[in-house]
Amino acid sequence: MASLDNLVLEPTKVLTPKKIWVDIDNSPHVPFFRPIIEKLREREYEVLVTARDAYQVRELLEFYGVTSRIVGKHHGKQKLFKALGTCWRALALRKIVKEAKPDLAINHGSRGCLLACAFLGIPSVTLLDYEFTTKVPTIRPTWLMVPTVVPDDQLPIGSKVLKYPGIKEDVYLPGFHPDPSLKKRLGIAPNDLLVTVRPPAIEAHYHNPESEPLLAEALKRFVATENTQIILLPRNKRQEAALRSGWSEAIATGKILIPQHVEDGLNLIWNSDLVISGGGTMNREAAAMGVPVYSIFRGHIGAVDRYLSNQGRLVLLETTEDVRTKIKAVHRGRLTRPLSGVRSSALETIVRNIVAIAESKTTASRAARN
Numbered sequence: 001m002a003s004l005d006n007l008v009l010e011p012t013k014v015l016t017p018k019k020i021w022v023d024i025d026n027s028p029h030v031p032f033f034r035p036i037i038e039k040l041r042e043r044e045y046e047v048l049v050t051a052r053d054a055y056q057v058r059e060l061l062e063f064y065g066v067t068s069r070i071v072g073k074h075h076g077k078q079k080l081f082k083a084l085g086t087c088w089r090a091l092a093l094r095k096i097v098k099e100a101k102p103d104l105a106i107n108h109g110s111r112g113c114l115l116a117c118a119f120l121g122i123p124s125v126t127l128l129d130y131e132f133t134t135k136v137p138t139i140r141p142t143w144l145m146v147p148t149v150v151p152d153d154q155l156p157i158g159s160k161v162l163k164y165p166g167i168k169e170d171v172y173l174p175g176f177h178p179d180p181s182l183k184k185r186l187g188i189a190p191n192d193l194l195v196t197v198r199p200p201a202i203e204a205h206y207h208n209p210e211s212e213p214l215l216a217e218a219l220k221r222f223v224a225t226e227n228t229q230i231i232l233l234p235r236n237k238r239q240e241a242a243l244r245s246g247w248s249e250a251i252a253t254g255k256i257l258i259p260q261h262v263e264d265g266l267n268l269i270w271n272s273d274l275v276i277s278g279g280g281t282m283n284r285e286a287a288a289m290g291v292p293v294y295s296i297f298r299g300h301i302g303a304v305d306r307y308l309s310n311q312g313r314l315v316l317l318e319t320t321e322d323v324r325t326k327i328k329a330v331h332r333g334r335l336t337r338p339l340s341g342v343r344s345s346a347l348e349t350i351v352r353n354i355v356a357i358a359e360s361k362t363t364a365s366r367a368a369r370n
Contacts, residue, residue, distance in 0.1 A: 021050070022048070027057050033106075093112055186257060210298035230256045
């Protein structure tokens with residue numbers, strides 16, 4: 001593995017703007033890729049966007065105004081169906097991309113994109129912030145780009161590695177503008193303690209069933225807490241139906257609110273007093289904004305979450321007793337803006353590296369073959 005820790009590639013002069021393909025595979029990738037796409041288009045790159053219809057990706061694309069071509073969907077939690085679905089999507093992407101002839105592909109752990117790139121010989125950049133994601137056997141991206149806190153020895157061999165400062169969520173937080181009217185719009189009493197809860201991704205390959213009793217205990221605790229409102233954010237319709245069935249009384253009384261329409265996740269976090277989540281992205285978004293956050297994720301803990309935990313910005317819950325004793329149910333003070341830091345440099349570093357790779361000999365030679 002060629003490790004280029006903390007190195008930023010120097011882009012060469014853009015002689016002919018290249019075509020870049022961005023594949024969006026999961027809901028967190030929509031806000032993440034939006035500023036990257038905008039920056040590339042500002043540099044006169046043509047950007048093709050494809051997306052998988054899973055975990056509210058379609059709704060978030062519409063919410064954020066990102067135009068894309070929807071290809072494929074989620075195929076449930078059975079490994080066989082997952083594998084077949086990935087292969088089918090790769091073939092569908094191959095047909096689209098073969099006609100579009102991009103010079104470089106960008107994704108955030110999209111296995112369908114990697115397979116399509118392997119079929120067509122397209123150089124690829126895969127961004128990752130969780131080193132324990134399932135790999136595609138024998139297939140590696142040309143380049144990997146990860147946060148600096150992710151250790152090299154946890155990354156797959158066979159890809160060139162670049163790193164960027166901060167965490168993935170730092171890329172898009174600079175564009176966030178809080179909406180203080182959210183509580184009023186959703187009918188939440190201004191003085192109520194607001195708890196935003198994101199259930200674990202039970203259909204994901206990394207899911208550990210130990211997360212589920214932690215979710216139940218958290219909901220049970222705050223349903224029984226006076227002057228408290230819970231915003232519950234299911235990942236898909238199947239999970240929503242199960243939660244509505246299991247917590248029907250609390251939902252009927254308004255103690256638990258499931259938004260009827262897609263809401264800006266960052267705005268929900270910013271208006272919350274605390275966040276409890278079984279997914280990495282919402283945990284890290286809250287940590288990046290200085291909102292108290294408690295993780296009920298029980299899969300392999302990645303380097304980024306360990307880093308945030310060691311800094312005291314994320315509390316890892318392991319047992320139902322932790323849920324009862326470690327969560328501090330108190331109102332928090334709010335700043336006028338989210339915490340700053342290295343956010344702008346994270347976006348700048350990623351875009352600069354993509355431009356440098358797009359203008360490198362690898363993509364130039366491929367363009368000549370086309």
